[in-house]
Structure formats: structure tokens, C-alpha cells
Amino acid sequence: MKLNKKDILEALKTITVPGAGENMVDSGAVTNVLTFGDEVIVDVTINNPTLQARKKTEVDILKTIHEKVYEKAQVKVNVKVNAPAAPEKNEIKGKAIPGIKNIVAVASGKGGVGKSTVTANLAVTLAKMGFKVGVLDADIYGPSMPIMFDVASERPLSVTIDGKSKMKPVESYGVKVLSIGFFTKPDQAVIWRGPMAAKALNQMIFDAAWGELDFLLLDLPPGTGDIHLSIMQALPITGAVVVSTPQAIALADAKKGVAMFQQDSINVPVLGIIENMAYFTPAELPENKYYIFGREGAKNLAEDLDVRMLGEIPLIQSIREAGDVGRPAALQADGPLINVMDEITRNVVEETVRRNTDLPPTEAIKITTMAGCAAVKN
Numbered sequence: 001m002k003l004n005k006k007d008i009l010e011a012l013k014t015i016t017v018p019g020a021g022e023n024m025v026d027s028g029a030v031t032n033v034l035t036f037g038d039e040v041i042v043d044v045t046i047n048n049p050t051l052q053a054r055k056k057t058e059v060d061i062l063k064t065i066h067e068k069v070y071e072k073a074q075v076k077v078n079v080k081v082n083a084p085a086a087p088e089k090n091e092i093k094g095k096a097i098p099g100i101k102n103i104v105a106v107a108s109g110k111g112g113v114g115k116s117t118v119t120a121n122l123a124v125t126l127a128k129m130g131f132k133v134g135v136l137d138a139d140i141y142g143p144s145m146p147i148m149f150d151v152a153s154e155r156p157l158s159v160t161i162d163g164k165s166k167m168k169p170v171e172s173y174g175v176k177v178l179s180i181g182f183f184t185k186p187d188q189a190v191i192w193r194g195p196m197a198a199k200a201l202n203q204m205i206f207d208a209a210w211g212e213l214d215f216l217l218l219d220l221p222p223g224t225g226d227i228h229l230s231i232m233q234a235l236p237i238t239g240a241v242v243v244s245t246p247q248a249i250a251l252a253d254a255k256k257g258v259a260m261f262q263q264d265s266i267n268v269p270v271l272g273i274i275e276n277m278a279y280f281t282p283a284e285l286p287e288n289k290y291y292i293f294g295r296e297g298a299k300n301l302a303e304d305l306d307v308r309m310l311g312e313i314p315l316i317q318s319i320r321e322a323g324d325v326g327r328p329a330a331l332q333a334d335g336p337l338i339n340v341m342d343e344i345t346r347n348v349v350e351e352t353v354r355r356n357t358d359l360p361p362t363e364a365i366k367i368t369t370m371a372g373c374a375a376v377k378n
């Protein structure tokens, strides 16, 4: 069949590119259409640089041409991203920390959704991939990293670096850990309020001997309170990952979490959403998936907010057991979590690289390639 350009343009007038109100032809997003027999090449330019936006544009064009013009048309879509001009001043806030390349905040709107479990598993997976990783547990309401890394009875030692006394993070499974939990008794209610907690956190960052780190994961307290603001003002946060479970109530809070980071005055890029406890898989029936808390809620939320869905973590008994005994489940030799965590971690690295390409380089945003990360190359 010989396709004609006019029919293609008419069909493309029925769809938009992400973020645009007008259809993709009238908005000027479609910059060229070429037809040869049953082949079509569509050049389209979009403003949104995310992988989802590019994929969605491509799929929408493909589907529309197949549905409205010719179902066997061979369609090639060239998506160009009209990258926003690099901001004049670096958007990263706070002082850059020498040696720390990326600070990734792990947040959740609601408590108990598994934010700390995800942080611990992300950390050990990044370390397995060859990255230098630190975890800073800033969850003043329930610091859980000392237990999750089996270092609850340890305390950071003091070391002298360049004549200054510094706090040496405790090391476990190749990950350097500092936690507000090291400075409180386990049974003591933590009633620190924002400024005090922020001061303690500042010390754990600026007065700590982290050494060289590719990633410092920051386990934030749940919610969107004052303490978050203090932390984000004090620290050069590269990007944030938001953890949610599939229930509507958790998703509503996750949405607030994403909105907090995206607020103009904060403007911390959201790397994506991770859905935890996405489905239940019993150990004896590893192929079965039971969506007990609802299905694809986080995926829909990610699409809605136009942020990346980084992956789904199942509800598995061994994840809870591993957390309780202080050996993150991602360290197991195999099991249902390994592939899932590898994929999510790769996605986090990918999004960090993408985000760093869009901003001018600073001390805080140095990872610009994924070279050296064997697992990422797979």
C-alpha cells in the first residue's frame, strides 16, 4: 500500500505529546513526515526528557498510524528531545561534599511502606555492582539502619584527618553506614525536632570521614515535614526516590512526597517511584503473584506524575526476616528479590546518569557514565 503524508498528519492530529495541550501536529512537535510505499518516518520533538515520555510518544504514534491509517505500516519514529537550556546556576543546593558524587534521598509519604528496607537493599546491590556506597540514616523517628546492617551495638570511631577529628562511618557488607540511631539509646523516644536533628545530620555529613563515595543514600523520615526541608536546604541532593505500597492511602501520600521534591523552592529531581509489597509471593509457590494491596497503583501514579516507575518489589517473608537479622535480602545468592533489586538499582543508576547529564557538573554530580558497572551493562 502507498501511504500518503496527509493521512498520517490527520491521524497524528488526534494525539498529543506528553505535557502539551495541543495535538502534536498543530503544536509543532511533529517536525517531519516522510512516506515511501508502506513505510513512514515521523520526526517529533518533545520537551520532556524522560524515558517514559519518549517511549509514550513513540508508542502513541505507532498505534495511531496502525489504527487510523494502515495496520501494516512500517513506522519509524525519531524522537528528539528539546532539552531545556542548562540552568545558569547550579540547581543543587547546599555545599558540595568533597568526595561524594551523588546523594540520593529515599523517601516515602507514609510510614511503614518499606523505605528503609528498600534503602538497605539498594545500598548492598549498588555495592555488589562495584559502586562505593554510603548510607546515612536520617530517619529521626525510627532509625533502622543499625539493625538492618547488623551494627546496632557498634559506634562510629573518631579519626583524625588533616588535623581535624572526624566521625568514621561503621562499615558492613561493603557499605559505610552512619545513623542517627548510633546516638540514641534503642529504647529512648526520639523527640528531636527539626533544627537539632538537622544539626546532627549536618555533622554526620560534613564532619564524617566518608571518603570517596559514588552514592550516598539518605534514608529520610517518612512524611513531608519540617525536617525534610531542613535536610534539603542543607544538602546537595542529587535526586530522590519515592517508595510506596499499592494501597490508595499510601499512593496519595507518595504523591505528596513527589510534589514536595518538585516544589519550585525545593526542586530536587525525582528519579522515580519504587512500589514495595507490590504483590505477595509465597515461598512454596514462587511463580504465583497475589495482588493483595491492589495492582499497578504506583505504575499509574508514576505515569500520572510523569516520573519513572523504577520497579516493583514483592512482599516476601524472607525480606522481612533478612531485615530483622541484619543482612539485607539482596545479599542472598539467589531468590526472587535478586533480579528485581538488580533491575531497580540499574534503573536508579540510569536515572542518576540522565539527571546528571542535564545539569552542569559539580562535585555533587560527577557520575556521567555507567562505565565500570558490570551489572548495568547486562
Ligand SMILES: Nc1ncnc2c1ncn2[C@@H]1O[C@H](COP(=O)(O)OP(=O)(O)OP(=O)(O)O)[C@@H](O)[C@H]1O
Binding pocket: 108, 110, 111, 112, 113, 114, 115, 116, 117, 118, 139, 142, 144, 221, 222, 276, 277, 313, 314, 315, 316, 317, 318, 319, 320, 321, 323, 324
Ligand atoms: N517487600 C517486603 N516484604 C516483606 N516484608 C517487608 C518488605 N518491605 C518491608 N518489609 C518489612 O516491613 C517492615 C517495615 O519496613 P521498613 O522499616 O523498611 O519501613 P519504613 O517505611 O522504613 O518505616 P518507617 O516508617 O519506620 O520509616 C519491616 O519489618 C520490613 O522488614
